[in-house]
Amino acid sequence: MGFFVDATTAVFAVGPLLAMFGATLLGVLIGALPGLNPVMAIALLLPLTYSMEPLVALAMVAGIYNGSMYGGAIPAILLRIPGTPASIATTFDGFPMAERGEAAKALKVACWSSAIGGIASAVALMTMGPLLARVTLFFGPAEYFWIAMFGMASVGVMVGSDAVKGILAATLGLLIGTMGIDSLSGQPRFTFGQTWLLGGPDLIVVLVGLYALPPVLQLAEKCDLRGLSSAQLRLESVPFAKGELRGFVPTWLRSSFIGIGVGILPGAGGNIAAFLSYNAARNASDEPETFGKGNPQGVAAAECGNNADNAASMIPALSLGIPGNVVAALVLSALTIHGLQPGPQLFHQNPVLVGGFMVEMLLTSVLILLVGGVTATRMFAQIQRLPGVLLVPSILVLMCVGVYVINGRPIDLWVMLLAGLAGYVLEKVNIPLAPIILGMILGPMAEQSVRRALLISRGDPTELLTRPLSAVLAFATLGMIVWPMLKLLRGKRKL
Amino acid sequence: MTLKATLFGATALTILAGAALAEYPERAIELTIPAGAGGGTDTSARKLALLLEEKLGQSIAVLNINGGGGSVGTSQFIQSKPDGYSLFATWNSPLTTVPQVQQVAYDIDSFTPIASTSETAYTLCVKQDFPASTGEEFLAELAANPGKYTYGNDGIGGTMQLAAERIFQARDIQAVAIPFGGAGETLQNFLGGHVDVYGGSISPVLPYVETKEAKCLLVTSAADVSALPEASGLAAVGLGDEETLLWRAILGPKGMDQAIVDKLAATIDEAVNDASYVEFLASKGEIPNVVKGDALRTRLQNEYDALAKVSKALGLGQ
Numbered sequence: 001m002g003f004f005v006d007a008t009t010a011v012f013a014v015g016p017l018l019a020m021f022g023a024t025l026l027g028v029l030i031g032a033l034p035g036l037n038p039v040m041a042i043a044l045l046l047p048l049t050y051s052m053e054p055l056v057a058l059a060m061v062a063g064i065y066n067g068s069m070y071g072g073a074i075p076a077i078l079l080r081i082p083g084t085p086a087s088i089a090t091t092f093d094g095f096p097m098a099e100r101g102e103a104a105k106a107l108k109v110a111c112w113s114s115a116i117g118g119i120a121s122a123v124a125l126m127t128m129g130p131l132l133a134r135v136t137l138f139f140g141p142a143e144y145f146w147i148a149m150f151g152m153a154s155v156g157v158m159v160g161s162d163a164v165k166g167i168l169a170a171t172l173g174l175l176i177g178t179m180g181i182d183s184l185s186g187q188p189r190f191t192f193g194q195t196w197l198l199g200g201p202d203l204i205v206v207l208v209g210l211y212a213l214p215p216v217l218q219l220a221e222k223c224d225l226r227g228l229s230s231a232q233l234r235l236e237s238v239p240f241a242k243g244e245l246r247g248f249v250p251t252w253l254r255s256s257f258i259g260i261g262v263g264i265l266p267g268a269g270g271n272i273a274a275f276l277s278y279n280a281a282r283n284a285s286d287e288p289e290t291f292g293k294g295n296p297q298g299v300a301a302a303e304c305g306n307n308a309d310n311a312a313s314m315i316p317a318l319s320l321g322i323p324g325n326v327v328a329a330l331v332l333s334a335l336t337i338h339g340l341q342p343g344p345q346l347f348h349q350n351p352v353l354v355g356g357f358m359v360e361m362l363l364t365s366v367l368i369l370l371v372g373g374v375t376a377t378r379m380f381a382q383i384q385r386l387p388g389v390l391l392v393p394s395i396l397v398l399m400c401v402g403v404y405v406i407n408g409r410p411i412d413l414w415v416m417l418l419a420g421l422a423g424y425v426l427e428k429v430n431i432p433l434a435p436i437i438l439g440m441i442l443g444p445m446a447e448q449s450v451r452r453a454l455l456i457s458r459g460d461p462t463e464l465l466t467r468p469l470s471a472v473l474a475f476a477t478l479g480m481i482v483w484p485m486l487k488l489l490r491g492k493r494k495l
Numbered sequence: 496m497t498l499k500a501t502l503f504g505a506t507a508l509t510i511l512a513g514a515a516l517a518e519y520p521e522r523a524i525e526l527t528i529p530a531g532a533g534g535g536t537d538t539s540a541r542k543l544a545l546l547l548e549e550k551l552g553q554s555i556a557v558l559n560i561n562g563g564g565g566s567v568g569t570s571q572f573i574q575s576k577p578d579g580y581s582l583f584a585t586w587n588s589p590l591t592t593v594p595q596v597q598q599v600a601y602d603i604d605s606f607t608p609i610a611s612t613s614e615t616a617y618t619l620c621v622k623q624d625f626p627a628s629t630g631e632e633f634l635a636e637l638a639a640n641p642g643k644y645t646y647g648n649d650g651i652g653g654t655m656q657l658a659a660e661r662i663f664q665a666r667d668i669q670a671v672a673i674p675f676g677g678a679g680e681t682l683q684n685f686l687g688g689h690v691d692v693y694g695g696s697i698s699p700v701l702p703y704v705e706t707k708e709a710k711c712l713l714v715t716s717a718a719d720v721s722a723l724p725e726a727s728g729l730a731a732v733g734l735g736d737e738e739t740l741l742w743r744a745i746l747g748p749k750g751m752d753q754a755i756v757d758k759l760a761a762t763i764d765e766a767v768n769d770a771s772y773v774e775f776l777a778s779k780g781e782i783p784n785v786v787k788g789d790a791l792r793t794r795l796q797n798e799y800d801a802l803a804k805v806s807k808a809l810g811l812g813q
Binding site: 043046047050051136137138139140141180181183184185186188195196198199200202266316320321322323326328329330331332333336337339341342343344345346407408409448452455456458 | 531532533534537538541542544545557558559560561562563564566567570571596597598599600642645650651652671673674675676679680682683684686687688689690698699701702703705706775778779
């Protein structure tokens with residue numbers, strides 16, 4: 001651990017410290033504004049990193065990445081609008097809390113949970129990075145298939161009261177997920193001869209439309225001309241009651257573990273980490289029926305889970321040279337430009353730089369408590385004082401700008417609008433939106449993995465179950481389906 | 496993001512004002528990359544863009560458009576004006592390979608070739624315990640065991656797969672192709688033992704050659720590659736004609752002004768041969784390679800024709 005002393009010393013210089021502080025604040029802002037997302041922000045920042053002091057550049061990446069994961073929770077709690085796709089699960093309990101007048105508390109829980117998830121993840125990156133990276137190598141196509149199935153089995157808890165409608169939503173997600181070129185046969189599917197659809201509809205564009213637009217439209221429906229008075233906001237700091245923090249510890253532990261697990265395996269990401277954490281918290285709870293109605297544990301689970309994904313997603317990138325998501329690829333690209341060669345020797349090539357980045361991932365997580373808790377939350381919460389007639393068009397403009405900049409093509413605006421209107425209608429007929437995202441992300445993952453696994457086994461399906469690890473995952477998936485049923489039965493017997 | 500939006504705005508304004516060729520470039524250039532941010536093509540192009548910015552005295556805004564193996568970004572790019580302010584930094588696959596398997600709305604004539612920038616080979620690597628230690632032995636082992644070995648590649652009908660199949664067809668080898676989402680994913684599955692052979696670009700696997708975890712026995716270029724001393728070039732195994740390279744180029748939309756093309760080609764030539772860029776390329780196992788204008792068009796056409804033959808034989812062609 002000696003090298004971390006050098007790395008920490010290097011990070012505690014004026015440049016990196018200022019960069020971390022500024023970038024975390026900027027990250028919270030980017031996360032809080034629907035339509036703007038951290039990946040775009042970091043990609044735009046990338047050219048700057050080439051000429052900049054590398055530790056300063058990486059400090060900015062760390063700050064934006066960690067800050068935005070928390071920032072997304074602010075509009076999710078206050079307005080039911082997820083600021084980033086990773087904060088969709090935060091709306092489930094965060095918004096009901098805000099409706100009850102507990103917005104300040106929900107934000108505080110989100111802030112603490114984000115920080116703790118981020119810290120746990122950064123510690124994992126610093127202490128067990130190479131080990132965890134080696135573990136990911138055991139996961140082949142068969143294992144990825146079961147991970148996707150495990151995620152989809154958790155849809156069961158997302159579907160709400162009406163199972164048929166929930167399954168309908170998940171199926172819709174699966175269908176959208178099949179669009180574009182099939183990567184295993186090269187055949188285009190559901191592209192209607194449109195070239196821009198060859199890559200499928202852009203995931204972020206659809207998610208922004210589907211999850212951010214319906215609440216914006218609902219806001220518009222209210223036709224609110226006055227806005228909330230500052231008294232109504234009640235955002236003065238609410239201290240945690242004695243022993244309240246301790247009540248979150250099991251949720252934080254569980255969600256950190258899940259977030260790190262999802263993070264090291266490429267393909268899913270913060271939103272899936274948040275969903276799985278939320279689901280696990282609900283399964284473990286004595287009163288699962290309070291979830292979705294403003295249970296602070298739900299906010300804690302989702303926010304802790306999505307931040308725990310962050311630093312962990314850097315593990316395969318920094319230890320193996322295999323980037324698991326776009327942000328990790330951007331970090332590797334920045335390191336390459338600075339003359340480092342990604343791979344198992346990366347850390348030894350420049351322990352101060354690579355170690356320093358890990359320290360920065362840790363420090364920016366701690367900084368969430370500072371800038372997120374005090375500065376940002378109060379500042380951004382003030383947007384609620386805007387009357388709806390001003391707030392709605394402002395958010396719409398932001399969403400359009402954010403969506404357009406992703407691919408620079410106008411058709412994406414129509415995709416967002418279409419997804420948003422569809423989401424609005426679906427909500428009106430009580431079809432839950434959450435299962436759609438699971439279908440969209442996990443469907444293609446499951447399909448491609450199982451076909452790859454069968455190609456490797458020359459068509460023998462038993463290999464999906466007989467590799468020891470795949471068997472364990474298959475069993476866990478089964479448990480995921482059976483466990484809530486058993487719990488339900490047992491609960492009924494008690495009555 | 497707002498920066499990007501301002502750039503778009505500024506671009507629109509100057510189009511109205513009209514641009515004088517003599518002073519090209521007098522405003523920011525937009526560089527479209529048909530791949531995601533952070534990948535091999537993206538990193539090479541962004542690094543080059545830094546040098547070009549310096550030499551041209553204008554800023555270059557990068558737009559990444561991912562999807563369809565590059566065809567989405569390519570199709571979007573050919574709609575832009577041939578005024579020299581929209582350029583395209585690509586690798587060869589979207590132009591010569593993707594059209595073999597997808598119905599795309601462009602061909603080589605949709606572009607003004609400006610200059611190629613760098614090239615590298617693909618490589619085929621195995622684990623240390625594989626029963627072969629030279630390129631020839633490797634091919635013999637594959638030929639002796641039809642259908643036994645799996646090799647990971649960058650995607651069905653991708654340049655890497657066609658590069659490998661060209662060699663396999665010439666030697667009557669049957670290996671099972673497992674398409675992955677990119678070299679990183681292939682590497683992960685190769686290191687984990689889920690596929691027997693790594694097929695992909697050199698730079699991701701290079702560190703594992705140094706740690707002796709992987710041995711790379713064949714490269715898809717005719718000549719040997721100095722970064723991989725164990726690997727045979729195709730000429731060494733008598734297959735020099737079956738060379739397929741991974742190379743990168745900068746193009747414009749059809750109908751660009753020749754004076755602008757010449758100026759850009761000369762500037763790219765300078766930038767690519769800048770010592771810092773050559774060194775950067777070497778660290779990724781690439782070498783500078785500048786082919787300009789009509790020679791570049793011929794190169795694209797020849798590669799397109801050769802790959803058409805392979806993909807037909809594989810049953811992939813349209």
